[in-house]
Amino acid sequence: MNKLDKKWQLKIICLLMAIVLWFFIINEQNPMSEGSYTVPIVVENLDSQYITSNVPKTVYVRLSGPRNTIINVGPSDIKAYIDLSDAQEGEMSAPVRIEIPAGTELKKQSMTSADIMVDVYTVRELALTPHLVGQTKNDIFVSSLKVVPEKVVISGARRLVKQVEQAVVEIPIEDRIDDFSIMAPIRLVAADGSRIEGLEMTPWQSNIRISIGHNAVTKDIPVYVTTEGDVSPSVSLKEIKINPDTVAVKGDANILKNLSRIDLPPIDISGLKQDKKWKIIVSPVNGVIFEPDTIEVAVDVE
Incomplete structure (x- = not known):
């Protein structure tokens, strides 16, 4: 019986040594x-x-x-x-x-964490505003201007869509004396004229066809602007300033004789709590161009 017990003890010791050796080998081969x-x-x-x-x-x-x-x-x-x-x-x-x-x-x-911005997805349609870049010669004007398409659909974050004041197409007009066509990119601008990025546009460019007229007539006319909405109850409207308050218009004599003023698109002052400035681009009228075509409007409150 003693010999049998010793054999079992030896077998258990061997088993334990085998297990230890197995772990050692596994650890060496797969550390x-x-x-x-x-x-x-x-x-x-x-x-x-x-x-x-x-x-x-x-x-x-x-x-x-x-x-x-x-x-x-x-x-x-x-x-x-x-x-x-x-x-x-x-x-x-x-x-x-x-x-x-x-x-x-x-x-x-x-x-482990990230600061992210969550926005409501918004879609909006805007009419395109042609912006003539450069000055024409004294007797040259744009007799007709066609933008295709005339509108752009913008989409994306609501906080950015709300900031868009105009969708502008820039048209280089410097030294042009003959009719021409051009594909021009569309840019989205805020009230202060700064560019707004981060929105989708359909389309992203527009085709502009321009006819050039000669023997232009020029005269100065005043600029007017109206407002929409009311300022915040915590302030009162103090003053609205337009710069320049007159612009030179150049074009066909028959059209100019019936043009006595420029009415800018209404500006929205709803809930306004502090002074604010707008840069408004005036779209050309067939037969007439404006120099300058960018008007600054400042609304002061107190």
Whole structure:
């Protein structure tokens, strides 16, 4: 019996030694390792009425695990996402979540949250405003101007769409003496004349056909502007200034004799709480051009 007990003890010792040796060999052949990955970030569960901006494109991730597992892991095996199921319009901070393959451990993540902007998706149609760039010779004017198409559809973040005052097509007119056609890009401008980026446009350019007239007549006429809405109850309207308040018009004599003033498009002062300036481009009239064609309107409150 004692010999039998000793044999079993020896067998148990051998089994334990074999297990230890197995772990040792496995660890030597498949040691723990680390891998670094650049993973694209996706947005999930965003309501269709919203769009986002400032979302980071990628996140840096570092994983650890057995070498045989790590060498078979690629960026496509890792998921990085931002869940926007509870998103509302405005700026928000959202966690960047990471899903990793089985058998690995997340050691490092370059960003854990992101500050993003959530906007309501908006579509708006605008008439195109031709803007003549440069000055014609003394006896030259634009006898007719055709823009095709005449309107543009803009879409994107509501906060940007609301800022668009005009959709402008710039037409170089300097030294032109004959009829011409041109494809010109469309640019979106705010009230102060600054360019607005980040919106989709359909189309993004327009075809302009211009006929040149000769023997132009010139005269000066006053500029007028009206307002829409009321300023904020916390202030009162003090003054509206137009610069210049008269412009030179040049063109066909028969058209000019019936033209006594320029009425700018109404400016919206609804809820205005502080002084504001507009730069308004006056569209050419067939047979007449304006020099200058950009008018500054300043509304002062107190």
